[in-house]
Amino acid sequence: MYLHDRLSKANGSMISVRCRLFAQYAEIVGRDELTVKLPPEATVGDAVCKLREQAPHGELLPERPLVALNQVHALPDQPLQDGDELALLPPVAGG
Amino acid sequence: MNWPCCRRSPGAEVSRLVRGPIDIAELTQAVSDSHLGGTTLFVGSVRRGPDDGPVIAIEYSAYDEMAEAEFDRILAEATLRWPAARVKVRHRLGRIPVGEASIAVIAASPHRADAFAACRYVIEEMKQRVPIWKKEILQDGAERWRADHTAGYGS
Numbered sequence: 001m002y003l004h005d006r007l008s009k010a011n012g013s014m015i016s017v018r019c020r021l022f023a024q025y026a027e028i029v030g031r032d033e034l035t036v037k038l039p040p041e042a043t044v045g046d047a048v049c050k051l052r053e054q055a056p057h058g059e060l061l062p063e064r065p066l067v068a069l070n071q072v073h074a075l076p077d078q079p080l081q082d083g084d085e086l087a088l089l090p091p092v093a094g095g
Numbered sequence: 096m097n098w099p100c101c102r103r104s105p106g107a108e109v110s111r112l113v114r115g116p117i118d119i120a121e122l123t124q125a126v127s128d129s130h131l132g133g134t135t136l137f138v139g140s141v142r143r144g145p146d147d148g149p150v151i152a153i154e155y156s157a158y159d160e161m162a163e164a165e166f167d168r169i170l171a172e173a174t175l176r177w178p179a180a181r182v183k184v185r186h187r188l189g190r191i192p193v194g195e196a197s198i199a200v201i202a203a204s205p206h207r208a209d210a211f212a213a214c215r216y217v218i219e220e221m222k223q224r225v226p227i228w229k230k231e232i233l234q235d236g237a238e239r240w241r242a243d244h245t246a247g248y249g250s
Contacts, residue, residue, distance in 0.1 A: 020158070022156070022158050022226065022228065023156060023228035023230070023240065024228075024240050068158070068161055068226065071158075071160055071161035071164045071165075072161075072164070073224065087158055087161065087226070089158065089226050090228055090240070091242055091243065092222070092223070092224065092225060092226055092227060092228065092243070093227065093228050093229045093241060093242060093243040094155070094157070094162075094186060094198070094221060094222060094225045094226075094227030094228070094229075095139050095186075095197065095198050095218060095221055095222040095225075095227075095243075
C-alpha cells in the first residue's frame with residue numbers, strides 16, 4: 001500500500017470516486033458524471049448508495065445496477081480506492 | 096492510484112468502434128492469409144421487426160474506453176481458445192438507419208470449425224459484456240431506449 005494511502009487511512013480522510021452514468025441513467029439524472037466522497041473503507045455498493053442520494057432524481061436509479069470499476073465489470077462488495085472510476089451501466093444492448 | 100486510460104494492452108489494435116459505415120472489405124482483407132482456409136463473417140444490422148413500430152434508425156452509444164477494453168479481453172479469450180484463428184470486430188456508433196450494419200465480426204482460421212466457433216464466441220460474448228446501448232428513433236422523431244432480449248446464446 002502506498003504511503004499516501006496509509007496516511008489517508010490514518011487521517012480518516014474521505015476518498016473521491018468519479019461516478020459515470022450512461023444511456024438511460026444519464027438521462028434520468030441529467031448528467032453523465034458526478035464525484036462522490038466516501039470513507040476509506042467504502043465499497044462499490046456504498047458508492048452506488050451515495051450516488052443515489054446525491055444525484056438529481058437519483059432515487060429513480062436502480063438500487064443494484066450493473067457496475068464497472070475502472071472499466072471492469074464489478075460487484076457491490078468490492079473495495080474502492082481514492083481516484084477510482086465507477087460506472088453505472090444500464091443493461092447492455094450492443095451488437 | 097488507478098490509471099484507466101492506460102488499460103489497453105500494448106498489442107491492442109486500432110479502435111473497434113467506428114462512426115461511419117463498416118468496411119467489410121477492409122475487415123476481410125485484414126484477416127486474409129493464404130494458410131487460413133476458412134473465414135466466417137457475422138454482420139448484425141439494425142432490425143425493424145413487425146412489432147417494433149415505426150423505427151427508422153437506432154442511435155448507438157458506448158462507454159468507449161471500457162467497450163474497447165472489453166473487446167480486447169474477448170478477443171484475447173478467443174485467441175487463447177482458438178490460437179490459429181485471426182479475429183476482427185467493428186461496432187458502429189451513432190445513428191444507424193434500419194437495414195445498415197451495426198456490428199461485424201470476422202474470423203479466419205486454417206479450417207472452418209474454428210472460424211465458426213471463434214466468430215460465434217465473439218458476438219455472443221460481446222452482447223453480454225460490452226457497454227454499448229441503443230436508442231430507437233421513430234418516424235415522428237420520438238426516441239425510446241431498446242433493451243436487448245438476449246437471455247443467452249442463440250437469440
